[in-house]
Amino acid sequence: MPDSAVGSSERATTGRTAPPGRSAVLAWSAAGLAGAVTLTVVLVLAAGSAAYSVLxxxxxxxxxxxxxxxxxxxxxxxxxxxxxxxxxxxxxxxxxxxxxxxxxxxxxxxxxxxxxxxxxxxxxxxxxxxxxxxxxxxxxxxxxxxxxxxxxxxxxxxxxxxxxxxxxxxxxxxxxxxxxxxxxxxxxxxxxxxxxxxxxxSHSASNAGHDFATNSLVFHVVTASVWLGVLIAVVAHAWRGGAHPEAVADRYRRLSLGCWTVLAVSGVIDALILVPPRQLFAVDYGTLVLLKVGFLLVLGAAGLLARRRATRTVRSGDAHRGLLRLAGVELAIMTATLGVSMGMTHTPPPNLLDRDSTATELLLGYNLPDAPTLLRFVTMWRLDLVLGTAAIVLAVVYLLGLRRLRARGEHWPVGRTASWLGGCATVLVATSSGLGTYSPALFSVHMTTHVLLNMLAPVLLILGAPVTLALRALPTAERGRPHGPREWLLGIVRSPLLRFLTHPAVAALLVIGSLYGLYLTGLFERVMEEHWAHQLMQLYFLGTGYLYCWMALGTDHAPRRLPHLARLGITLGLMPFMAFFGVIVMSGSTAIAENYYRTLNLPWLPDLLATQQLGGIIGWLGGEVPLLLILVVLLWQWQRSDHAGSARSSEEDADHDEMVARLAESRRG
Structure with missing residues (x-):
């Protein structure tokens, strides 16, 4: 299908005309762009060479x-x-x-x-x-x-x-x-x-607190880009008289509210780490933070007023003009805010100039002055802004979906709810409790979090059947209208990529790769040296474990369905690899990532080979237990399937006998 032909008939039949309001949007956009360029030039020239000399x-x-x-x-x-x-x-x-x-x-x-x-x-x-x-x-x-x-x-x-x-x-x-x-x-x-x-x-990736600062900046940058970019796309859509302007306006209003909230929270977290509150009014970086906060507050207030006016215009029948009115002021403020951001990237924050940071703070973002104990595992919480926040949000969203089902009078098994909440709690504990805090410093604790994220949490999450719940709770989009969350979810679940990743051989290889490819190749040491790589590693553990359990358990709406025997064979085939890996780690004569652990310079750091041997045991036994749980579930499913098949067979036999008896009776008559 040629590019030029896409939607040609659609354009011909809609009779779209150029909407009014273009000149106003052009003026606001030009003002915002000019403000961004001016602020960038002024802030860079005002900083002079001081930004370089202090570094x-x-x-x-x-x-x-x-x-x-x-x-x-x-x-x-x-x-x-x-x-x-x-x-x-x-x-x-x-x-x-x-x-x-x-x-x-x-x-x-x-x-x-x-x-x-x-x-x-x-x-x-x-x-x-x-x-x-x-x-x-x-x-x-x-x-x-x-x-x-x-x-x-x-x-x-x-x-x-x-x-x-x-x-x-x-x-x-x-x-x-x-x-x-x-x-x-x-x-x-x-x-x-x-x-x-x-x-x-960036500046956020350095010195104490960089684990919080980097994660918050990831949320901040992605959210700001999505918000500004969608706003520009909305303007372009209204400019060309695109379809469904009312739906676009409503969806953008919801997006902008969510983006503003995320920007406010992530910006506060990042600012508090880079600039202590007592220095907000004492250093140039603090002034830029306050200026950006002011822009964000103005954006929220102006956007709220603009959205109300635009809503009235949309409802009055002039939908495209309403979209352009919605976009103009917000586009100018958001574009000008980029100029402040350029000044912040050019100005070193006080956090970056702190020369008293320890080796542990430089590598991990925080200090670990004392050896781990059971009490510290329970009490030393440090929220992982990516996986920890995701666990909390997913638990809340699941409960909201459950409430919607119950409001319609539909039943949902309590065991599934308990399993999902247990899986979310497992992710939260593995990443944000004392286990997550000490995980980068001790190999044995790291292997505990690996097992929790890669095996136990996925089993519990899959048994919660979240996709099935979502498909039952979410409404179906009207025909011819933009897709909603239900259609987005189905599009992802039925995608060829996800079908490939849930192939038994691929899913099992991904899980095995998280063991042999990471720990026995020297890659683990490189990963632990960078916070972003460590975060990506945890996401990989959870993601690959989820894909494998999704394929193996078959309790949720999945991209592919396998017979019980095939799933049983895949699970049994994975168990020797887990055991063999544990034996290799326990019997190793060289400590894994030895240079990294030595660089932490922790006074209480135990014998590296001893903690590695303990980690091998945890990896072996901790990996086998969830697999045994999968086997139990598979055998139970198989038994239920056989009973259901026997019941259907008995009913069919009774119907057949009754039919034969009626046929014989009719012949005698």
């Missing part, structure tokens, strides 16, 4: 300083536009029954693809400019390939921009070939990932 760097010159910050402004705008356009295509438009995107979805995809090309080019230039800026050299001195490659090999920040550029290129190329609605959802996820590499080398 021990040389001043690279005005051209380099302005270039790197203005380029970052372009990167942020282009990245937000790309991500928001893809989110709009996937979640704000009504795809066709064939699964292809509508004309509006296609337009958003192409708009996002154009933004991705700008994003790619600007991020590629950022690699060179950030290399010069970080090295404290004028841009003219690093333009040669030899100089760039040499500095690139020694610095982390330019590598992050290079990775972001590569992902943006993948998105840009994909936007030209993607026509399926479900694929646009995956593409939006890839674009969101492309935002993150620079986050992991």
């Amino acid at each position: 021990g760097y040389a001043d690279p010159g005005t051209v380099t300083k302005l270039g790197v910050n203005l380029l970052r402004l372009v990167v942020d705008l282009a990245g937000a536009t790309c991500v928001g356009s893809l989110v709009f295509s996937a979640f704000f438009t009504a795809p066709r029954r064939s699964g292809t995107v509508s004309a509006d979805g296609y337009a958003a995809l192409r708009f996002g693809g154009g933004a991705a090309w700008v994003w790619f080019g600007a991020a590629l230039l950022m690699t060179v400019f950030d290399t010069a800026d970080t090295a404290g050299q004028p841009i003219s001195t690093v333009l040669s390939p030899t100089a760039v490659l040499g500095l690139l090999n020694a610095l982390d920040a330019p590598k992050a921009w290079l990775l972001s550029a590569a992902l943006a290129l993948v998105v840009a190329l994909s936007c030209h070939v993607v026509l399926r609605w479900r694929t646009s959802m995956a593409l939006a996820g890839v674009a969101a990932l492309a935002l993150l590499p620079p986050v992991f080398v």
Whole structure:
């Protein structure tokens, strides 16, 4: 199906006309962009060379300083536009029954693809400019390939921009070939990932508290990009007179409220870590934090007023004009706020200048002055902002779905609810209790959290049948209207990618890989040295364990269904690998990640081989117990299936006997 043909008949029959209100949106957008550029230039020039001297760097010159910050402004705008356009295509438009995107979805995809090309080019230039800026050299001195490659090999920040550029290129190329609605959802996820590499080398990733600061900044950056990008996509949609403006306006109102809340919470967390409250009015970074807070409060108030006015305009029948009115003020404020963000990236926070941080704080983000005890495991809580927050949110959402079912008078097994809540509690304990706190410092504790996340929590979560509950609780979207959460969930569950990942061989290989590929190759030490890699490792444990248990248990609506014998065989086949891994770890003569553990410089650190042997035992036994639980569930399911089959067979035999008796009676008559 050629690109130009997508939605041609749809456009011809809708009779769309250009809506009024374009000039106002153009004026607000120009004002916001001018404000962002002005704030960036003023803040960078006002900082002078102080931002470099306090870090021990040389001043690279005005051209380099302005270039790197203005380029970052372009990167942020282009990245937000790309991500928001893809989110709009996937979640704000009504795809066709064939699964292809509508004309509006296609337009958003192409708009996002154009933004991705700008994003790619600007991020590629950022690699060179950030290399010069970080090295404290004028841009003219690093333009040669030899100089760039040499500095690139020694610095982390330019590598992050290079990775972001590569992902943006993948998105840009994909936007030209993607026509399926479900694929646009995956593409939006890839674009969101492309935002993150620079986050992991930012000010928040350094010194004490960087575990909190980095996680909160991930939420902050992704949420801000989605909000600004969707707003731009809404403007483009209204500009071209797109379909379903009322639904778009309603969905955007809900999105903006959620985004504002996440931005406020994550921004407060990040600010409190980077700037102690007593220094908010004493340092330049604190002033920028207060300025950004002011912009956020104005954005919330102005957005609320604009949404009320826009709602009245939409309801009065002028829907597209209402959308443009909704967007104008918010777009100007959000764009101008980017200028403050550029100033914050250029100004080192007090946290970064703290020279008294210990080796443990630099690696973990917090101190561990005392050896672990049972009491400390129970009382030393440090919330994991990613998995810990996810566990709490998922428990609440599950209970809300259960309440909706009960309000309709439908029954839901208590055991499933208890299992789901138990799985969420397991994730919370593994990541945020004393276990999660001491996990990076002791291999035995790490293996405990590994088992909890990779085996026990997934078993409990799958037995809660969350997909089945969601499909029963969520309403079905009206035909011809944009899809809702139920359709999004079905699109994900029925996707070819998820069907591939839940193939028995693939799912089992992913679980085994989390053992042999991580701990026996030296990869574990590299992962533990970076907070983002440690976070990704935990997500991998939970995700691969969930995929495997989803396939093996078969108690929830899944991408593929396997017979009981096949699932039983896969589970039995996995058990020897768990045992063999435990034996390898216990009998090892060299400590895993020895340099990393020594670098922590903990006075109470026990014998590394002794704690490794204990970890091997935990990995062996802790992995076998959940597998035994899966076997018990499988055998129980098999028995129930046989009884149900016998009952159906008996009923069929009785019906057959009755039919034969009636036939004989009729012949005698």
